[in-house]
Amino acid sequence: MFKIGGRILKSRLFVGTGKLPDYSLIEKMYSEAKVEVFAVAVRRIGPNTKHTKNVLEYIPKDAITMVNTSGAMNHKEAVKIAQIGRELTSSDWVKVEIEKDTKYLFPDNYETLKACEILVKEGFKVFPYIYPDLNIAKELEQIGVEAVMPLGSPIGTNKGIGCEVLLKPIINEVKIPVIIDAGIGRPSHAAHAMELGADAVLINTAIATSSDPVKMAVAFSKAVEAGRLAFEVGLLKEYEYAQASSPLDEFIKG
Amino acid sequence: MMEYLKEALEVYSQYENYIPSFDEAREILIKEFLDKSDLVKLLNIEDERLIRIMAKKAKKLTEANFGKVIMLFAPLYISNFCQNGCTYCGFSNLKNCPRERLEREQMEIEMKSLKDEGIDSVIILTGEDRVNSDFEYIKSACSVAVDYFSEVSIEVYPLLENEYEELAKIGVVGITIYQETYQKDDYEKLHLFGPKKDYEFRLLTPERALKTGFHEACVGPLLGLSHPEKDAFCAILHAEYLMNKFPKAEISLSFPRFRDANTGFKPSYLVSDKEYIKFLLAARIYLPRVGIVISTRERAALRDALMDICITKMSAGSKTTVGGYATSKDEKLGQFEIDDSRSVSEIVNVIIQKGLRPEFTNWVKGVGKL
Numbered sequence: 001m002f003k004i005g006g007r008i009l010k011s012r013l014f015v016g017t018g019k020l021p022d023y024s025l026i027e028k029m030y031s032e033a034k035v036e037v038f039a040v041a042v043r044r045i046g047p048n049t050k051h052t053k054n055v056l057e058y059i060p061k062d063a064i065t066m067v068n069t070s071g072a073m074n075h076k077e078a079v080k081i082a083q084i085g086r087e088l089t090s091s092d093w094v095k096v097e098i099e100k101d102t103k104y105l106f107p108d109n110y111e112t113l114k115a116c117e118i119l120v121k122e123g124f125k126v127f128p129y130i131y132p133d134l135n136i137a138k139e140l141e142q143i144g145v146e147a148v149m150p151l152g153s154p155i156g157t158n159k160g161i162g163c164e165v166l167l168k169p170i171i172n173e174v175k176i177p178v179i180i181d182a183g184i185g186r187p188s189h190a191a192h193a194m195e196l197g198a199d200a201v202l203i204n205t206a207i208a209t210s211s212d213p214v215k216m217a218v219a220f221s222k223a224v225e226a227g228r229l230a231f232e233v234g235l236l237k238e239y240e241y242a243q244a245s246s247p248l249d250e251f252i253k254g
Numbered sequence: 255m256m257e258y259l260k261e262a263l264e265v266y267s268q269y270e271n272y273i274p275s276f277d278e279a280r281e282i283l284i285k286e287f288l289d290k291s292d293l294v295k296l297l298n299i300e301d302e303r304l305i306r307i308m309a310k311k312a313k314k315l316t317e318a319n320f321g322k323v324i325m326l327f328a329p330l331y332i333s334n335f336c337q338n339g340c341t342y343c344g345f346s347n348l349k350n351c352p353r354e355r356l357e358r359e360q361m362e363i364e365m366k367s368l369k370d371e372g373i374d375s376v377i378i379l380t381g382e383d384r385v386n387s388d389f390e391y392i393k394s395a396c397s398v399a400v401d402y403f404s405e406v407s408i409e410v411y412p413l414l415e416n417e418y419e420e421l422a423k424i425g426v427v428g429i430t431i432y433q434e435t436y437q438k439d440d441y442e443k444l445h446l447f448g449p450k451k452d453y454e455f456r457l458l459t460p461e462r463a464l465k466t467g468f469h470e471a472c473v474g475p476l477l478g479l480s481h482p483e484k485d486a487f488c489a490i491l492h493a494e495y496l497m498n499k500f501p502k503a504e505i506s507l508s509f510p511r512f513r514d515a516n517t518g519f520k521p522s523y524l525v526s527d528k529e530y531i532k533f534l535l536a537a538r539i540y541l542p543r544v545g546i547v548i549s550t551r552e553r554a555a556l557r558d559a560l561m562d563i564c565i566t567k568m569s570a571g572s573k574t575t576v577g578g579y580a581t582s583k584d585e586k587l588g589q590f591e592i593d594d595s596r597s598v599s600e601i602v603n604v605i606i607q608k609g610l611r612p613e614f615t616n617w618v619k620g621v622g623k624l
Binding site (some may be wrong): 023042052084229 | 319321323496501502617
């Protein structure tokens with residue numbers, strides 16, 4: 001269990017919904033993989049139509065909706081989208097996502113910082129998606145965000161924790177939770193993030209585009225738990241050469 | 255853009271007739287980043303086994319970048335007045351046909367009709383006529399549309415930068431503009447008179463719009479008017495150029511094939527399904543993040559086959575006649591003939607059967623006005 005955004009959560013696996021083939025999978029992920037936090041892009045929250053239901057109707061009432069500002073090109077748009085998202089969902093959890101470019105989808109840390117300053121003052125629980133930069137993470141901590149969400153690798157690449165050397169200092173230095181977001185393609189990548197000491201991970205592509213998203217969410221959920229347990233126990237060091245050790249050492253020495 | 259296009263065409267001319275061997279093509283297809291010569295080679299592929307490999311790669315890239323989602327939209331024709339003498343177009347001034355434009359009340363009837371179908375993303379279209387559909391007319395249509403739909407785009411004649419700025423302020427977010435053909439000689443032959451004769455002004459149109467804060471631009475050729483591989487190549491590079499110059503904007507490509515518009519025009523080139531598919535796959539592989547749009551010009555079976563491979567956006571239930579949604583119209587009066595005439599519901603059902611999610615909303619209403 002861990003405390004974040006004023007809530008106590010059992011699951012450290014957060015799931016993005018934007019790429020799912022069918023929103024009815026959300027309920028199954030909640031019940032089978034025990035996912036409690038679902039990120040929803042405000043740009044995708046549409047009214048019910050004769051063909052489709054609003055995504056919000058699929059989110060279990062005890063789960064947390066984290067509204068996502070994706071699509072915002074600057075801090076003004078992100079703030080406006082967050083405000084609209086709060087109206088639509090009654091959730092004050094907001095993932096601030098402002099991309100620098102649509103080719104790599106790298107977050108724009110500068111605009112993100114500006115948006116977060118405004119949103120924290122407006123009483124949101126703010127979760128900024130950032131390029132892994134310790135300085136920005138510290139500034140965000142100072143202004144009062146709930147957590148930082150640095151990317152593990154570029155979004156949708158399934159490359160795992162490619163930015164490890166940049167993520168470690170953030171995990172070590174900031175006191176607020178660190179949620180690794182983007183680039184995690186396999187359950188073993190999620191376990192790796194947790195072993196490093198991340199507090200949670202957010203997965204979208206790897207679950208949504210798998211052939212069985214619910215089963216894959218279960219796999220991720222187990223990997224996250226395993227990685228966290230290992231971190232709590234403390235991982236053993238790696239050695240270049242075999243370490244000779246035996247309870248008979250004293251006698252062998254003669 | 256002119257310089258970029260010139261350099262690109264030099265690369266094209268070096269590899270124009272170069273058909274890569276099976277092994278060379280496979281080497282290209284395992285690369286993470288392709289260069290311009292790779293793109294020409296992919297466009298020249300003929301071996302069907304390689305096209306199948308391209309399809310597999312394209313599917314993976316599409317899912318990774320866009321998920322299992324198909325965005326649906328509809329075009330809304332508000333005026334077919336046109337001053338241009340384009341030899342191939344159903345709205346051309348050369349064609350003797352009834353001309354009309356919708357007034358506000360009629361527009362609202364059309365918009366309500368589309369909204370009732372569940373459509374939430376709309377493209378406003380006109381012919382090019384600065385008298386009968388002047389800028390103020392287009393602007394007023396857009397301001398009505400932004401009240402109905404979360405995403406409003408335009409496919410109207412090239413406007414000036416300050417005009418795009420005004421439209422961005424009222425909440426228009428996207429622009430579609432087809433260059434028709436990127437080959438200047440052919441362009442000049444196909445456009446006999448009217449403001450559309452200005453090749454360069456048209457080519458630079460998406461840049462003028464994106465500079466002012468538009469979020470999206472869709473570009474492409476009308477395949478069949480000129481050398482298809484060359485036009486596909488130029489369009490893909492046009493998209494790349496825009497992605498590089500406006501990194502925050504969402505850029506899409508569309509490759510409409512010529513369809514008869516009762517003008518008597520016979521295209522110089524016929525583009526087979528195989529070629530058409532190859533162009534879409536090459537675009538996806540070369541630019542994994544580009545949106546790819548397929549219109550109702552294409553027949554249902556082909557649209558269905560491509561939707562889970564490389565398509566991100568498709569029109570549904572389209573009418574190309576002015577006032578075609580609310581009042582029954584002779585579709586021969588449309589800009590072009592539609593092939594996939596299925597209703598929105600029918601298309602939604604196919605999308606779901608393919609294991610994809612139909613999406614109607616892609617933008618936050620009101621944010622475009624900031």
